[in-house]
Amino acid sequence: MTKITDHIKIANGKPIFSIEVIPPIKGDNLKSLLDNIEPLMEFKPPFIDVTYHREEYIERPMPDGTIQKIVTRKRPGTVGICAAIMHRFGIDAVPHVLCGGFSREETEDFLIDLHYLGIDNALVLRGDPAKPFTTFKAKENGYTYASELVEQVANMNRGLYLHEEDTALAPSNFCIGVAAYPEKHFEATDHASDFRYLKQKIEKGADYIVTQMFFDNKKYLDFVDRCRQEGITVPIVPGLKPLSTRKQLQILPKLFHLEMPDDLVRAVEACENDQQARQVGVEWCIQQCRELVAAGAPVLHFYTMGKADNVMKIAKEVF
Numbered sequence: 001m002t003k004i005t006d007h008i009k010i011a012n013g014k015p016i017f018s019i020e021v022i023p024p025i026k027g028d029n030l031k032s033l034l035d036n037i038e039p040l041m042e043f044k045p046p047f048i049d050v051t052y053h054r055e056e057y058i059e060r061p062m063p064d065g066t067i068q069k070i071v072t073r074k075r076p077g078t079v080g081i082c083a084a085i086m087h088r089f090g091i092d093a094v095p096h097v098l099c100g101g102f103s104r105e106e107t108e109d110f111l112i113d114l115h116y117l118g119i120d121n122a123l124v125l126r127g128d129p130a131k132p133f134t135t136f137k138a139k140e141n142g143y144t145y146a147s148e149l150v151e152q153v154a155n156m157n158r159g160l161y162l163h164e165e166d167t168a169l170a171p172s173n174f175c176i177g178v179a180a181y182p183e184k185h186f187e188a189t190d191h192a193s194d195f196r197y198l199k200q201k202i203e204k205g206a207d208y209i210v211t212q213m214f215f216d217n218k219k220y221l222d223f224v225d226r227c228r229q230e231g232i233t234v235p236i237v238p239g240l241k242p243l244s245t246r247k248q249l250q251i252l253p254k255l256f257h258l259e260m261p262d263d264l265v266r267a268v269e270a271c272e273n274d275q276q277a278r279q280v281g282v283e284w285c286i287q288q289c290r291e292l293v294a295a296g297a298p299v300l301h302f303y304t305m306g307k308a309d310n311v312m313k314i315a316k317e318v319f
Contacts, residue, residue, distance in 0.1 A: 001086070001118050001119065002092060003121060003173075008299065015319075016045070016046060016300070017040075017044065017045050018045045018047055018237075018301045019040060019048055019049070019302045019311065020301065020302070021033060021036075021037065021051070022051045022053070022305060022306055023051065024077075024306075025075055026076060030077075030081065032306075033081070033306060034085075036304070036308040037089070039312055040308055041089060045091060046091055047093065047121065048085055048092075048094065049093075049095075049210075050078050050082050050085070050095050051075075051078065052078045052095060052098050053073065053074065053076070053078075054098055054100045054130055055071050056130060056132075057070070057131065057132065058072060079095060079113060081093070082114075086118070092119075093121075094119075094121040094177065095114060095119060096123045097114075097149065098125055098126070098127035099148070100127035100130060101142075102139060102143075104142060107142075107149065108152070111152075111156060111172065122174050122176060122177065123178070124153060124201075125146055125179050126144075146201060147200045150176055150201050150204045150205050153174050154176065154204055154205025156171065157174055157205070159171040175208070176206045176208075177208050177210055178198070178202075178210070180209045180223070180236070181211065181212045185257075191226075195232075198227070199232055209232075209234060209235070210239055211236065211238050212256055213239045214238070214239075214258055215243070215264055216259065217288055217291050217295075221295060236297075238297050238300065238301065239301050240300060241303040242278075242281040242282050242284070242285040242311065243280070244277070244281050244307075244310060245274045246271060246273075248277075264280070264284055267280045268281075282314055285310075286314050300318065302315075
């Protein structure tokens with residue numbers, strides 16, 4: 001398997017096509033996910049990201065009037081899906097590794113499993129709050145910040161494991177990706193602090209950056225410029241999602257704390273149905289991609305949400 005940074009070097013300036021997929025809901029078959037990926041192999045993605053979904057807390061009324069609190073995970077299977085992708089398509093799988101829901105020891109065990117499977121790439125994230133909570137809380141003896149998790153993975157790459165300080169152990173070989181927000185993380189007090197924390201993740205061992213989705217390329221290009229000014233030199237991968245319904249004009253800005261360009265808003269508002277809105281989203285993303293390629297983006301990384309048809313249309317025009 002090959003590191004993401006090496007895939008970028010091998011491409012030698014030619015943009016790479018990649019996607020992110022989400023595990024199916026518990027009980028669903030993996031076949032539909034793999035079948036959605038299959039047509040996209042035409043564009044030779046060297047790697048596919050697989051999201052990790054942390055636990056959720058639900059309350060269930062009991063016959064005696066009490067409330068039973070239950071911990072469940074609706075989309076398990078990240079590691080198994082990574083192995084299935086690698087086996088079926090012969091390409092790299094990049095699992096998301098979260099702070100949320102893991103102790104440090106559980107994180108180490110998870111990373112060791114990935115290492116044994118030959119998975120040498122990991123996208124390291126803090127993760128969202130566990131539903132239904134709105135604020136992030138670390139598990140006991142877990143991490144509150146992604147930079148702490150980056151440091152643990154980087155330590156394993158040096159052969160430094162938890163509670164084994166005096167023992168020489170074989171190092172792992174992870175290429176570490178981290179997330180960034182061209183329009184500022186919604187919890188950051190200002191852009192300066194956002195860049196300070198991002199730089200901290202790079203200094204602790206992150207090898208590349210993947211951005212949150214955006215619909216205005218200027219946001220990404222300005223972000224890249226600012227990173228370079230701050231001394232951040234690692235590859236910065238733009239994350240893209242083609243808009244697919246009229247409702248997403250309201251939903252996406254709230255969920256991901258981003259701005260919609262006025263031209264896109266007007267075009268979607270003029271649509272009579274979601275089919276027309278989906279076509280507008282495809283055309284907008286095609287133009288985004290062409291501009292990003294011209295600007296030297298190393299990878300065009302698509303958030304597919306398990307669907308392939310609109311990404312397929314975009315890739316046919318760009319790659």
